[in-house]
Every structure is written in C-alpha cells, then in structure tokens.
Amino acid sequence: MASMLAVFADPVAPELARSLDLAGYSWKGVASADEAADSEPAAGWKGAIVDCTTDPEGAWTFARTIRKSDGSQLNVLVLVGGAQVGDLELRDDLFDDFCLWPFHPTEFVARLRHLLWSAGDTPGPRVDLVEYGQLVLNLETYQATIAGRPLDMTYMEYELLKFLAQNPGKVFTREILLSRVWGYEYYGGARTVDVHIRRLRAKLGEEQASLIATVRSVGYRFGQSRWGS
Amino acid sequence: MDELLDQHRDYVLRTVEERGVRLVRLWFTDVLGDLKSFAISPAELENALADGMTFDGSSIDGFSRIQESDVLAVPDPDTFELIPWSEPGAAEARVFCDIRSLDGDPFEGDPRQVLRRTVKAAHDQGFTFYIAPDIEFFYFEPPVKGEQPQPLDQGGYFDLTTRDAAGDLRKETIRKLEQMSIPVEYSFHEDSPSQQEIDLRHTDALTMADSVMTFRLIVKEVAASQGVHATFMPKPLGGVQGSGMHLHMSLFRGDENAFYDGDDPHALSPLAKSFMAGLLVHAAEITAITNQTVNSYKRLVPGFEAPVHISWARNNRSGLIRVPIAKKGNPLATRIEYRSPDPACNPYLAFSLLLAAGMRGIEQGYALPEEADANLFEMDDAALAKLGIAQLPQSLSDALNTMEQSELVHDVLGEHIFEWFLRNKRREWRDYKTHVSQFELDRYLRSV
Secondary structure, three states: OOOEEEEEOOOOOOOOOOHHHHHHOOOOEEEOHHHHHHHOOOOOOOOEEOOOOOHHHHHHHHHHHHHHHOOOOOOEEEEHHHHHHHHHHHHHHOOOEEHHHHHHHHHHHHHHHHHHHHHHHHHOOOOOOEEEOOEEOOOOOEEEEEOOOEEEEOOOHHHHHHHHHHOOOOOOEHHHHHHEEEEEOOOOOOOOHHHHHHHHHHHHHHOOHHHHEEEEOOEEEEEEEOOOO | OHHHHHHHHHHHHHHHOOOOOOOOEEEEEEEOOEEEEEEOHHHHHHHHHHHHHEEEHHHHHOOOOOOOOOEEEOHEEEEEEEEOOOOOOOOOEEEOOOOOOOOEEEEOHHHHHHHHHHHHHHOOOOEEEEEEEEEEEEEOOOOOOOOOOOOOOHHHOOOOOOHHHHHHHHHHHHHHHHHHHHEEEEEEEEOOOOEEEEEEEOEHHHHHHHHHHHHHHHHHHHHHOOOOOOOOOOOOOOOEEEEEEEEEEEEEEEEEEEEEEOOOOOOOOOHHHHHHHHHHHHHHHHHHHHHOOOOHHHHHOOOOOOEOOEEEEOOOOOOOOEEEOOOHHHHHHOOOOOOOOOOOOOOHHHHHHHHHHHHOOOOOOOOOOOOOOOEEEEEHHHHHHHHHHOOOOOHHHHHHHHHHHOOOHHHHHHHHHHHHHHHHHHHHHHHHHHOOOOOHHHHOOOOO
C-alpha cells in the first residue's frame, strides 16, 4: 500500500475501522487538521474520510481546512447521518463523495475505491477561477479583480465574496451566509454579515456595488436573479 | 479557531506576495490615542504574524515601565489592508497590532487590550456592542504659530459652496475610507466655517476603534496632499461650534437588538434604560477620557449644541444622551446617542468606559431618571438642582479629580493606564495654568 488514509472521527467507530481493515486500507485517525498535517506520511495522504455524525461542526471545519491547505488535492469522502443530508447543500466544494450513516459496508468500500481510483487517474489541478461579469476571483492566489482593477479585501470580505460569486442568482439569508462563510458560531451574529456586505459594496465601487442585491426581509443575492428581475 | 487564524495568516502572506507589497506598517495606539507605526519588510511578516515583533516601548506615551521596556507587537491579521495612498509600484500595507509583554501576556499599557477585555466581558454575558460615530473636524490653511487658524470658507450647515474645495477633499476622503473597509453613512458641511462632519456605519466596538484611528489619519493625509490642514481639536475657533464625536450605541443579543421593546412608548427596553442610567451615573467619572484635553472643556459650554448637563431626552440636543427616533420604528436601528465625546479622545479607552458604565447600569439595575425635554441651557441652577440634573465636569482638572475617585474607571483601565493617565494629564493642566492668555491681557492689563 503506497500511502494511508486520514480518518477524521472522534472516536473512529468500530464498524468504520473494521470495514477499512477488511478492505485492506491502511489508515490513521486524526483529531484535527493540525494533527493530519503533523502525522502526514512521507508519500502524502491517499485520501480523507470525514465522519460528520459525532461532531458535525468540527468535521466541516476539518474538511474546510484541508481543502484550503496549500495545493491540497486530497479526495474527501464524508459520512453523514440521514438527518444531515441537508448539511451537504452549498458545501459541494468541501467533499468529493458522501455516504449515508449507518453505511452498508459494501457500498462504502465501493465508493471509496472509486474515489481513490479517480484521484489516481486525474491528477490535474482543480478549476481555480471564479468569474462573474467583470469580477474575477483566483482561488489559488486569493486575488480578485473587477474590470481589470485589483480588489483589495480583508480575508473575511474575500471569503464572503467568493461564496456569493460561486452561487450567483441565489438568495441567501444572513444565517446561511454566517454558517457557510464564517463556518462557526461567530459572536457578532448575523449583523456581522450586514457589516461585511456594506464593506464589500463600498470596495466594489459605485458601478459594481449593485452586484450584491439586498432582498428585502430575506437576505442577499449576488448577480442577476434567476428569474431575470 | 486556530485553524481559522492560520487561514487568515496564509491569506495575508499570499496577498503580500501577489500584490508586491514592499513595506508592512505595524500600527498600534498609545495611551493618549496617538497612532504609532513601525515598518517591517515582507520577509519578516511571517515571523511577525507567528511570534510578534519586539520593540522598545519606553519612548511610547504610557508604555514606559521601570523595569524591562521591550514589548511585543503582535499583528491582528483580520485588520490587514493595503494602504490606498502608497506610491504606485511600491505597495504598502498596514495591520493593527495587539501589544504583549515578552512573556506573551496582554500588555497592561495597551489601549486596544483594554477594549478587547471590556468587549469580552460584555460578550460573556451574551452581548455585542455596536457603535457608529459622527465625527466632526475642521479644515484650515496650514497653521502658523501664534496666529488664529484660517478657515477655507465661510460656509454653514449643509451649505454647498461654489468653490467648494472642502467638498472635494471630503469626497476623496470618503473614497479612501471605503477602500479601507470603512463605509460612510453621511457627510456634509457642518455649522461652522470650514467644519465638516462624516458619519460612519456601525460596527462592533473594536473594529470601530481601529476605524476611528484610520479615519483620523486618512482625513489628515488627504488634506495634507492638497496643502490643507485638518484638525480634530475640539474647539479651534471661539464663538462657533466645536468638533464633537457623537456616539450612537446599541447592544445586540445575537441578532436581536437588546435595546428595542415594541411595547414601550419610547421603543426602549428595560435593559436600554438601565444602560442609559449607567452612563448617566458614571458620566462625570469617564469625562476625563472622553474629553481629554484642556481645550475639550471649551466645547462643553452652553449655546453651541454641545452637552453641559447630565440628562437624557428623545429630542433635546442640549442633553448628554439623545434617543433618536428610528426610521419606520426599525427595531435594528433603535439606539442611543452619547453626545459629549470629542474626536481628540482615545477611542479604545472611551468605548471601553462607555460600555462598562452601561453594563454597570444593567448589572446593578440602575433606574433611569425622568426625561429632561426642556431647554436646559435656559434653566438656572436652582431649577436644575430641583430636577436632580448635575453638570459635566467644567475643566480637565475637575474631570481628573472626579475620575480619580472612580472605582469603575480604575477597574476598566487597570492600574497602569489609570495611574499614568492621571499623572500625564495633571502635568498638562499644570502647564496650562501657568499660561497667561490673551483674554487676561485684554481684560486686565489696562483696567487693573
């Protein structure tokens, strides 16, 4: 076996360990992204399995962090409970495949095998540009331009704009933006979102500020509505 | 949390590389509220983000200690911004720092740490403190020592003057503010000649204190680039209004405005009333911080829309606290406006004391006195005494004496800043007292 799988779970459930062992994978449980980085084998991780059933908040933070770590091409399979399927929505960038918990061992191993096969087969870089109208975001370098002019932002402004630009035409409530962009219980509450939206509009400049529309008593929408309003 | 911090750092380092930043300015604030800065090269930034940069704090106002004078400046990556007025091709960035002692503890002389601590205490009780300041200032011809300041125009409130040099400066200032993540709500020509007002959108208190520091620098930078002098001096011209920094404040519990109560005739919750009561009870004690110069007290006089009395009202601009009527009864916009501070204060310390005074009112359940809606400037002392309305301190000396008795101010600022501030400001008062003014010469030289 060339390299190992990282398994984020606390603790690794016995049925998960057994399935991995029976299928012949070598793996190691990790409790945080830091630990995953520290204990990474010389050949690199082969992939990651993230169990969202015991500590969903921690699990998604872990998935987000390894996604963002420099040049990560790691394939991620998440395990979610039946009631958690909704959590997958708008987190498509954080995982490559998922499996329902409790899992059927044969299905789980089949999905894992297919995921690792596709990883081995297509090593090319991910698409790392987001474009909308005159706005271009380079996800690799964190740089953004509007009409060719560089757009300087703080980190959270950048993350918010990136999320919106990746989901144009869709209306998001403040709560959704808070949980998807900030990703944890930020103490400022949803008002933080309003403050950042206002700052982003100011930086986009008068002509482009309307890219982010306020949808009354709902939230915000980036770009044109899908119904053309 | 640490993982988030790592991503922040990564973002900062990456931006420095991509944008060709040549110099990173580390900003912090001394006890008197002056912005301090030293620059490092991008190569040192990674180190600085991880471990902080050591520097000698002994020559910074309020930082000096008897023993070791070295302290650490630890950049707060959330405040990293490119500086919009740097030379083309030689980009510069700034980042605000927290000051720590060499063993890593928050440094007791750092005003930003005072605000962090106070905000955290409120947060531990479930509250986020929001502030929006209305900042006034003057534009003058470059000052000549010994001469009266020369306004650029004789315009008045909301005036649109024909050769509106100040209007252009204001426009450019707003553009730069917005580039540095400081959104502006309103801006206009104020009442006095060459006086301007810029109102900022609310943010949490720590962000706003940083923003006020950046604001003062940008206003002065933009003015200086056009050969104009901008000043936040509270009362630069006798006989006309001075410059204040009215602070609109609210407390949020999660997404709810804790100041709002739709059933109350003023739309104010019991919590808002206790907060206001806390401000009124402790107003005199905190005035030395909200109005820290000798000159501040020449603004706090009757007849110029600055508060003199410790009172509140819905629509009475002679009181200390005003409760603005929120547009369309919007619960989110319910707030109170505290009117005595001036823009020469240290925003970190002023915001800390306002929050702590209000929280004290909530914790102790202070009762809010009656609204004072008469024009207090027209009432005599006996009438005011009957209403139980006291005055704000009349001079810096008065304010320092009251502050010295305050357990609240001592606890919020900590022994180090409390003691240093009183000592420094007493010296300022002594220097002022020995000065013989033009007023005295005009009045007494011939007649006595």
